[in-house]
Amino acid sequence: MIVIGIESSSLVASAAILQDDVLTAEYTVNYKKTHSQTLLPMIDEIVRMTELDLHEIDGIAVAEGPGSFTGLRIGAATAKGIGLALEKPIVAVPTVDAMAYQLYGCAHLICPIMDAKRQQVYTGIYRFTENFEVLRPACALPVKELAEDLLAREGKVVFLGDGVPVFRHTLKEMLGDRALFAPAPSARQRAGAVAALGMTYLKEGRTVSADDFAPNYHRISQAERERAKRLEAERGHHE
Numbered sequence: 001m002i003v004i005g006i007e008s009s010s011l012v013a014s015a016a017i018l019q020d021d022v023l024t025a026e027y028t029v030n031y032k033k034t035h036s037q038t039l040l041p042m043i044d045e046i047v048r049m050t051e052l053d054l055h056e057i058d059g060i061a062v063a064e065g066p067g068s069f070t071g072l073r074i075g076a077a078t079a080k081g082i083g084l085a086l087e088k089p090i091v092a093v094p095t096v097d098a099m100a101y102q103l104y105g106c107a108h109l110i111c112p113i114m115d116a117k118r119q120q121v122y123t124g125i126y127r128f129t130e131n132f133e134v135l136r137p138a139c140a141l142p143v144k145e146l147a148e149d150l151l152a153r154e155g156k157v158v159f160l161g162d163g164v165p166v167f168r169h170t171l172k173e174m175l176g177d178r179a180l181f182a183p184a185p186s187a188r189q190r191a192g193a194v195a196a197l198g199m200t201y202l203k204e205g206r207t208v209s210a211d212d213f214a215p216n217y218h219r220i221s222q223a224e225r226e227r228a229k230r231l232e233a234e235r236g237h238h239e
Contacts, residue, residue, distance in 0.1 A: 002057045003202060004043065004082070005195025008035045008075035009067025009095040010114060010162055014191035015042040017050055018199055025050050026192045035074040043078070054086055059207060061198020063189065064092035065216040066122035066138055067114060072215040083210030090213040091198040091206065094138040098193040099160060100126035102186050108156040109135070113163030116140050121163045122218060125149070132197075140218045143167045147174040156180055160187045 005016040007028075013035045014028040025046035029038060047054060062079040065072045083090050099112035105128055114122040121143050125136035136149065143163070150157050151174065159171060160182035171179045181187075201207070 001199060001202065002052070003091070003195045003199045004057055004060050005191035005193075005198060006039070006043070006060065006062040006075050006079050007095075007098070007189045007191040007194050008039055008071040008078070009063045009065060010071060010189055011068075012189045013038045013042065013071075014189060014194075015039065015046055016191035016195045017046055017052060018192065018195035023192045023195070026190065028188075028190055030188055035071055039074060039078050043082075054082070057086065057088055059089045059091050059198065059202045061091040061093050061195050061202070062213075063095040063098060063191075063194050064213075065095055066116070066140060066218040067095050069215075069217060072217065076213060076215045080210045080213055083213070088210070089202070089207035090210055091201045092208060092213060092216070093194050093198050093201065094124070094216070095189065096122060096124040096138045096161075097126070097134065098197050099189055100124065101132060101197045102190060102193045103158060103160070103182065104128060104132070106158055108158050108180065109150065109153060111146070111150065111157050111159050112161045113143070113146070113159055113167060114161045115163040115166045119143060121146060121161075121167065123163075125153075138216075138218060143170055144174070147171060150175060150178075158182055162188065 003018045007014040012030045016026040017024045027042040060079045096112040100110040103110050110126040116122045124138045127133050156178045158180045
C-alpha cells in the first residue's frame, strides 16, 4: 500500500510518501513561508525524486486539525484536489494524534501542545501499551486545565509542539520533574507520522471521499467570534 501524507496545521509544512512500512520520502520545512507557496512544490518534488506514479497510491492522509485555520484549509484543498483528480480516498488524521505517534513506544504519557492563543492549547493525551491509546481526544482547552488533568494521572509526561516554548515555564511550575520535553527531531509536526497513522486507518477502512472531507477546527475562528460579538452588541442596542 502507498499513502501520501500532508501536514500543514502549523508553521510546519510537510509532505511524505509511505510505502507499506517504509517511509520512502519526507520533505519538511519549518519556516515563515505560506503553505500555499510550498506544499504543492514539496509534494511534486518527492513524487519526482521517488519516481512515483500517483495513480498507484491507495489514499491521501492529511492532518485534519486542530491547528491554524489557514494552514488546515490549504492542506485540505491540496488533499481534496489530489483525491478528486485521482479518485482516491482521504484519510483524516487528527493533528495531535499524529504528533503523539511520532514518539511510538515511549514509556511515559505523551502530550502534544499547539499554541491556540489566549492561554489555550490544542492538545490530547496519549500513551503506548500494546497499542497506541488515546486517553484524551484532540481538543482545545486552557493550559492550566490540561496541567490539572495530567496531575490527576500517574507518571511523567513528554510534551511536544509549538506550545512548548510558550508554556514550558507554566508546565514545569505545575508538574515539576514530571514534565519532560521532546528533542528537536520529534518536537514538531511531520507528514511521515500522518502517513503512518493514516496507513493504519486506511487498512481499517476509516476513509472519506475527497468531496466529503473537511478540516476539523475544534473551535470557531477569530473572525467568527468577532462577528458573534457584533451581532450580540447589535441585539443589545436594539432591545
